[in-house]
Ligand code: SF4
């Protein structure tokens with residue numbers, strides 16, 4: 001790491017200060033409560049024909065679905081999970097868990113299945129109830145999240161809410177694998193000779209606060225890592241929530257925070273089964289979201305669930321269920337099938353060849369070794385190079401949304417309920433409707449360039465992972481299977497982007 005942000009004068013002190021983080025989280029918690037307050041009981045405007053007039057003018061819907069959901073993608077692009085360092089929910093969950101029952105999460109919940117289920121339920125709620133369009137539904141969603149933060153905190157130790165109910169954290173964990181930002185120990189030798197392991201040990205310690213000439217000492221319990229990680233053993237950035245607790249705890253100041261090259265550590269750790277399922281679901285959801293603006297593609301993609309709902313005589317809730325299952329599971333698996341078949345051919349070919357001799361211990365211990373040949377393992381291997389493409393698709397969706405709706409922010413701040421703003425824009429027409437921040441001519445080329453970069457980065461990632469982790473004869477199979485796998489959604493996205501922004 002060339003530049004350690006913790007060593008930069010002023011910035012380092014700020015980042016190391018627990019009070020800086022506490023104040024940021026308290027401030028964001030207050031905003032979250034305001035969003036709930038302004039969204040509560042605000043569904044529509046009496047007398048106004050539009051079904052969802054407050055979608056972009058109310059603080060709850062605008063703050064949650066435009067600013068936060070889209071903004072965190074840009075944060076993840078550059079800083080991985082840095083949003084988690086600011087997040088009031090994870091922080092509150094950690095604080096409450098210190099005085100609760102402190103049960104350990106059962107083994108069957110220590111994976112990404114619960115969070116994948118949460119993501120599917122949210123998708124179902126979006127299809128069925130359009131929760132993203134109505135402030136009251138969005139407020140109930142945020143209040144439910146706070147309720148889960150409190151109840152899971154009272155029941156379990158550490159940040160159970162993050163691993164059970166936060167799909168955003170799981171998405172950011174995925175993007176953190178390729179982001180150029182990391183927290184690592186400075187010198188392994190210092191950690192090797194460190195007996196106290198203060199960074200993670202939960203023990204009382206003396207604290208010190210200085211103000212001018214005054215110095216205050218007090219004894220307090222020092223929280224450990226909320227994710228049960230040990231900084232010395234970090235090999236990727238999927239798990240670390242950058243909460244800075246270990247930075248605050250380490251008396252040797254042996255932690256560094258800063259930038260590294262993109263994709264630097266991708267493939268150090270493969271995707272396990274539950275992570276694989278999560279990425280499959282995410283691929284389906286992003287593909288469906290992207291296709292929303294491509295009417296002909298959308299009709300093709302949703303033809304089967306629509307026909308099934310008609311054949312079964314199911315109305316909106318039944319169709320929403322079929323569409324959610326289709327989008328989150330079947331559609332992405334169909335998209336992945338050609339690449340997976342190609343990759344599995346490798347196993348058929350390898351089973352006819354004599355075993356390779358001379359592999360190193362490192363090769364044998366890595367997660368992508370050829371003997372791991374179940375379909376889910378192969379899928380997990382194949383999905384790693386999808387991460388840059390998924391991130392860029394997410395980024396384009398966020399860019400377009402923030403570009404078209406970003407200018408609503410002053411209106412939302414002036415009138416957080418959104419009622420007066422809507423009436424002034426649409427009924428009395430005393431306020432002009434906000435326009436896009438960037439002209440379409442710039443936006444469309446920018447979006448295309450981002451998509452192209454994402455595709456090229458995915459190919460680069462495939463080459464890197466293959467060279468780093470696979471035996472010589474498997475490299476070509478893996479690379480070409482990845483090229484096929486990544487190219488299928490990339491073609492769909494490019495076609496959509498061109499129809500959406502270029503052909504109007
Ligand atoms: S995982 Fe989710 S709830 Fe937890 S800190 Fe990150 S964003 Fe917040």
Ligand code: SF4
Pocket residue numbers: 185190191192194195196197198199200231232249250251252253254255
């Ligand atoms: S990070 Fe700090 S406290 Fe933790 S083992 Fe290393 S030197 Fe010790």
Ligand code: SF4
Pocket residue numbers: 183224225226227228229230231239240241242243244245246247
């Ligand atoms: S490793 Fe450090 S920064 Fe990361 S989650 Fe654990 S305590 Fe927080």
